[in-house]
Amino acid sequence: MTGPVIVGTDGSRAAAAAVEWAAGDAARRGLPLRVVHAVDRLPYEIARYPIPVEDQLDRAGRRILEEAEQAVRETHPAVRVTPALIEGDPSRVLRQEAANAAEIVIGSRGHGGFAGMLLGSVGMHVAGQVDVPVVVVRPGVSAPHGLVVVGVDGSAEADAALTYAYEQARLRECRLLALYAWQLPVHSFAPEIAYDLDEVRTAQEDYVADALRTHRERNPGVPAETRAVCAHPVTALVEAGEKADLLVVGSRGRGAVGAAVLGSVSRAVLHHAHCPVAVVRVPRPSAEDV
Template sequence: MPRTVTVGLDGSRESRAAAEWAAREADLRDLPLKIVHVWEPVPEPMAQAPLLGAETRQHWTERLPREAAEGISLRHPRVEVISEHVSGHPADVLAEAAKNAELLVLGSRGLGGIGGFMVGSVSLSVVAHAERPVVLVRALEQAADEHERDPAGVPSAATPFRPVVLGLDIERPDPALIEFAFDAAVRRNTSLRVVHGWNPPPYYALGMPADPALYEGLERGRSEALAEVLRPWRQKFPDVAVVEESCHGSAGVHVVDAAREASLVVVGRRIRRNPFGAHIGHVTHAVVHHSTAPVVVVPHG
């Protein structure tokens, strides 16, 4: 069975923006788009209330994904669109849907004047438990934000994609994470900006202000280690222009800063079999809450 780009749709602005992003990604990957609408059953007494009658339930369970699929098919004629509605708890259904997907796309609410996401409990649970890549998309027109500006200063789909940003921990560099980022850059015909944040060991910290050479040595060592990690990937993807940034300080802050000029941000999450809690790591947690670009969280061992 061929994989799909799958998107969770609940009718909100956020999920509709996610569906549009997912359609463009499906086109880039030459894959079908699957729209999943999850209907969470309500307690029987509420289900019998006049305002929650059969017609209303039918609208949300049948019309919403069907109408969304029809609209996307018109706007993206090269993409095969499949829709389905499923009854169950949204986080569980979407995590299950991710198993057969190339990637799962969800919407996240923008924080008004503050750049970033408001990641709800459903999205956070799916990110923490899905074993396929999960993308979080803001409720904005992403097509313009993903591209460079034209001579008139307006970003559009006719201009090149902005760079892909990869947040990388060189102590535990996972091949699945790195390959996803390089592949995303290839599909967008753009560059890859690899950001690694580091802090000195505690016993170095006190000596660094008084000894600039100590700091410079640590910085040079980190830069060389980053280059060594990326060397085989540069050889595997010779057409991708790679910018390496080894930055002193919080990795989350540096990745979020780089996201302002990115078409996509790629971060990782270690797979944990514990069913309780949302374990995504502090750097990934910061990025998914504050990135202004779409963020893909790639699970790895």
């Protein structure tokens, strides 16, 4: 059974954009929407804090949820929306919510942070850490481009990202672009190694076309294009994202190091992309499965 779309809100401008994105996605998928506000009492739990803030925090939280619900009812009246006021650290609350969710949607920023910060702590601590896709939304809407971009690198996570990207392209009735950015890392150190660049390019293009084959067969209605570019993946993906409605990446790629939950490309894309970014992870086997 597919769970609801979960969106976290702290009442900020980015969170409002996340609520709008989540409501649109819930509408397209025919799923209910659960709007979550985490009440974090920790900053106030110091012995000498002069006034009890419990009631104020709850009241403020309920108001934030009411505003979000109201916005959803106005823009997506068909979506079944339920509020949830939950006590705890926002990242932890949203990670727990993921256990019974179709996806988690959050804003790139919130009310905290510092001027110029591109990604808040919730994005850092939720993306790549849960089994369901995490979508990070920036404030400021742009006109739809009719394109979903997905980064591929041959890893299992990239394959999971392709599945999600195809589903999104199908639901949005738009095109899909699968992008593979490759580089020749040794060239500048060993210029005597001769490459036939055309040959390398053709091999890379074949590779990305191969990665797409089964997905194409499963989604004949989605127009898909593959592109292999000789560039850094972050540059290539962020640039492609400028003309996309959604950028999809795996949580980590082939170059994953040790226990890193979020690869360097996904992390940088979350910071720098202008459009919404979905981070997709391959579900890890649970303790019971092992």
